[in-house]
Amino acid sequence: MKNRPLIEANGISKKYDYQLFENLDFKLWEGQSVAVMGRSGSGKSTLLHILSSLLKPDSGNVKLFGYDIYSLKDDDIEIIRRLKLGIIFQSHYLFKGMTVLENIEAATLLAGTKVDYELLQMLEIDHIVNKRVGDISGGQQQRVSIARVLSKKPKIIYADEPTGNLDRETANLVMDALGSYIKKNGAALFVVTHDNEIAQKTEKVYHLEDRRLITQNLH
Ligand SMILES: Nc1ncnc2c1ncn2[C@@H]1O[C@H](COP(=O)(O)OP(=O)(O)OP(=O)(O)O)[C@@H](O)[C@H]1O
Numbered sequence: 001m002k003n004r005p006l007i008e009a010n011g012i013s014k015k016y017d018y019q020l021f022e023n024l025d026f027k028l029w030e031g032q033s034v035a036v037m038g039r040s041g042s043g044k045s046t047l048l049h050i051l052s053s054l055l056k057p058d059s060g061n062v063k064l065f066g067y068d069i070y071s072l073k074d075d076d077i078e079i080i081r082r083l084k085l086g087i088i089f090q091s092h093y094l095f096k097g098m099t100v101l102e103n104i105e106a107a108t109l110l111a112g113t114k115v116d117y118e119l120l121q122m123l124e125i126d127h128i129v130n131k132r133v134g135d136i137s138g139g140q141q142q143r144v145s146i147a148r149v150l151s152k153k154p155k156i157i158y159a160d161e162p163t164g165n166l167d168r169e170t171a172n173l174v175m176d177a178l179g180s181y182i183k184k185n186g187a188a189l190f191v192v193t194h195d196n197e198i199a200q201k202t203e204k205v206y207h208l209e210d211r212r213l214i215t216q217n218l219h
């Protein structure tokens with residue numbers, strides 16, 4: 001397990017109105033965290049979708065856990081996505097009329113896991129578990145949706161601007177919670193961010209630029 005990447009993408013290309021990226025290779029290993037930065041419209045979210053089983057590239061292939069994901073049947077992709085992948089979108093998909101705890105339990109029930117109170121504590125939402133989601137702040141909702149995704153105990157976490165609307169201190173604690181999750185669970189993290197300070201909390205920072213992923217050099 002250790003010597004096989006969780007994500008291995010080879011020669012992927014995607015074009016909409018313009019070519020977003022071309023012949024791109026990417027690997028992500030167990031225990032590793034990476035950030036992708038880049039201009040608005042450069043294709044970061046599109047890349048996240050392609051690497052997370054949601055969007056087939058124009059060419060190239062994506063292997064997750066060794067499976068060539070876009071050659072599988074939809075049902076099989078769905079099982080991997082549901083059990084193994086944790087995708088954190090910028091807009092939260094929470095049940096607004098239910099409490100924080102009920103929202104998290106909905107995820108643990110589906111995945112057959114338990115509520116991780118330590119995680120809720122790390123995200124500083126342990127004191128609001130009995131409040132209705134409609135009655136908590138936007139930043140708290142963002143952290144609940146992260147907790148909900150992590151509660152499934154996925155092996156690969158994909159996060160698109162997970163700290164977008166958060167103050168610095170809260171953004172840092174979200175990144176620390178994600179970092180501690182992947183270490184504790186032998187998982188991996190792929191995060192898209194505009195925030196260089198957040199990006200620096202991962203092991204490797206890429207810039208999506210000129211249709212390529214360029215590794216940021218640390219000076
Ligand atoms: N489903 C789609 N259909 C057509 N064009 C799309 C689609 N999804 C994305 N695009 C286009 O692809 C380009 C890249 O979009 P993407 O969302 O990947 O950028 P991004 O790097 O995530 O930007 P941001 O930093 O603003 O979130 C944009 O020009 C966008 O309009």
Ligand SMILES: [Mg+2]
Binds near residue numbers: 044045046160
């Ligand atoms: Mg985006």
